[in-house]
Amino acid sequence: MDIDIANKDDFELLEEELLPPVNEVKRFIRVFFRRKIVVVGFILVIIFLFIAAFAGLISPYDPYEQDLYNVLSDPGGAHLLGTDALGRDLFSRLIYGTRTALAVGASTALVAAAIGTVIGLIAGFAEGPAQTIIMRLTDAMMAIPSLILQIIIASILKAGVPGVVFAVAISLVPGFIRLTNGQVLSLKQNDYVLAARSMGSSRIRIAIFHILPNCLSPLIVQITMMMGIAILAEASLSFLGMGILPPTAAWGSMAYDGYRYLTTQPLLSIAPGLAIMFLVFSFSMIGDGLRDALDPKLRGTTS
Amino acid sequence: MINYIIQRVVHAVIIIVLVSLAVFLLIRMLPGDPIEIIVSQNTLASYGPEYYDQLAHEYGLDRPVMIQFVDWFGNIIRGEFGNSILHNFNIGEQIKDRLTVTLLLGLTAFVISFIVGPLLGIISAIRRGTWIDNLVTVVANIGITAPTFWIGILLIYFVGLKAGLLPLYGYTLPWTDLGLSIRQSIMPIIVIALSPIASSARQMRSSVLEVLNEDYVRTAWAKGLKEKAVIYKHVMKNSLMPVITLQGTMLRQIIGGQVVVETVFVIPGLGKMMVDAFLSNDYPVVQAVTLVMTIVVVISSLVVDFLYGWIDPRIQYE
């Protein structure tokens, strides 16, 4: 090392340069699982996935089977957590609700990521007025509270799973546009992109082969985070009666239906809420862990 | 400075016009024919298509969409929101009453979260790794990941029903009955403020930890300042800056939260009005409420922007 090059903080240098490099995969696993709370989140998500996959085997009853002789029964007895106003088994409905939540969360985040990434890439490469217009529209969209935006779009598309997925996805798109656009703008200045450009690579080629792979890490982090946000948003919409409607087993609408019987059957509305919190919490923790492990720039910003 | 303000205001007006146009157009896409909502299909059928056209004309629904928009926007600037299709009440007056309720709750929640959030963040950063840091982290995580309605339901069940400490729902204006108003507001405000408190506490914590490593904090120590002085004079203001930029997001969170909270606690605010209007396809009400909410958001973001410029001297007013 040349003596005159680095004047960095002594300690920083010790950490970064004087110590031997470590295996990337090992480093990823070590950093990802470093915080206990991330491990908890990870285990929870595995459990939720398991529940969703084997819902049919685990649930004691058919979640849609009404038993009108046995409505609003107390927890314990034949029904572990009791039954709702139509005599459906709460425990079974909670289990099937996991499927709905995971499906809605994953598809929403992916739809939003797909739309947002494409628009963000276009904006980043378009430059000039096109970029300005796209980014200004994004700003305007972000100025509206997302729940209100979701309500409007969900009302237009009518309630139901596809409508909710699309409504929530749209409200998450601006975040992805900003993320990708920002990445493109900073990556465009990098030497290897300039080199590719000078060698005559087309913009689309550069976008797909040079920029996109480098956006991947922050995108994965963002998608994980947004899955939790999407589940939360779907639950709120369903609670307001503008999301997934009964009889589909969805935690938000279950909580709304159960809310009427709060005085006598509090579990009907409290249990679905608890499930939502655990699921959203696990995604948020995994997102945190991924961010620490994948995104060197953000590493250490929240701990 | 003045140029900066003018520029920001112009920007805000553009956003308001854009958003209201978007809302107006989007609402045209809502399912259900407004005229069919006013009069049942049977009546329409018996009176024939002329009656339909007459109604459409009466409500201005037969003109080109852009004309309708300009017309509507002009009316709104003059403060005329028209009447509800469904219940025939004056939308403007209704909004005025409900906006008061929403603003009272929202502003209180905002102020509380702006004070409590950063305070929790700074305490947990300085006492990093202690029980208080862990407690703040847990509360912050709950605030971010728990659904708003669920927190509301929990409070109503345990504080209201089981302990009987506070009224379960409803809202009274403070000038009608101050005591009752306060008691009715406590739970809704906690629920509304929880998520912004959680976000700003988290942001504050990480930005304090970051600022503590800044060179100028080392300089402050090297000057011989005591810990309290270092924190108050050098760490606090600088770590508040990213938290203040976050306040725009906080405001939107609060307004979104209010929609849910007003439904849970049956509070006659704008949020409840909006949900009801959407559920019943009441076009004029939906348009008006959405627009007013947007204006509230944009104006509050503007205030936050100015606040930020005032605190951070590096922001250039150009």
Place this chain on the structure above:
Amino acid sequence: MGRLLTVTGLSTEFRTERGVVKAVDNVSYHVDESEIIGLVGESGCGKSVSQLSIMRLIPDPPGRVVAGTAVFDGVDLLQFKRDSSEICEIRGNKMSMVFQEPMTSLNPAMTIGRQMAEVMLVHMNIDKNEARERAENMLMQVGIPDPGKRLDDYPHQLSGGMRQRVMVGMSMLCDPKMIIADEATTALDATIQAQLLELMYEMVNKYHTALIMVTHNLGIVARYAHRINVMYAGRIIESGTVKAIWANPMHPYTEGLLSCVPKLGEKLLSIKGMPPSLINRPPTCAFLSRCRYRNSGCFSEPARELTHVEGQHSTACNRRLEAAGL
């Protein structure tokens, strides 16, 4: 001249994920009143850490001073806790520090005037107006034009050189007995660097202040310092007057550093190789892998401590110490 600072056996460690880094390992040196000392070495050799250690400015965790004493003006600084009131009374008052990064070492949200006044209000019994007056006077002394106006500026309105002048001025405000300049000019352009060095030299001469110049550039030190300590891998490996070291560098590392000082018309040399890891340091000489004079003995013998050879000249090179019969 009386003894101002005596450091004995100072050791500072950082606990990292990969192990304990011994950043400073058993370092001893002294500073006399109004003396200028150069502390020279590569980045990462522990020179800054040793200075932050005696100022009690090492962040804990991850760092910790594990051994040693630093008697300054009759008081052992290392006995105090990092934020104790005893050390706060000394910091910025009897002993102050100028840091490397002028761009980030001043609080961006506070005016220059308030930042300067602050240090006086803490340590001196004066009011705000007098503090402001003194700050203005100091800005004039460090060569800032229109100082009255500059007091109300924020750091971002000043250039890097100006900011470092402010830092130098700020360090002098309470008339300290010693200033530590930690790479104070490294981040600046060559011409501004020269101006600032000249300014610091003038100031410490005028007020009879001792100065420790921490730098990786032996050329800078040679011009101003009385004595030089050379650090490598957490230890002082050579110590002596500027003249003695310049004429007769005893440690091969010092020799390497000297060849790095740019001279007109000559090819700029650099020392090949990297300093060793400070986590599991070998018992042998730390410079071994880069040394061009090493012999078989160097591989088998443990590293020597800094040992006095002649006059004020000491070294830790076992080859030289053997040759001198020590």
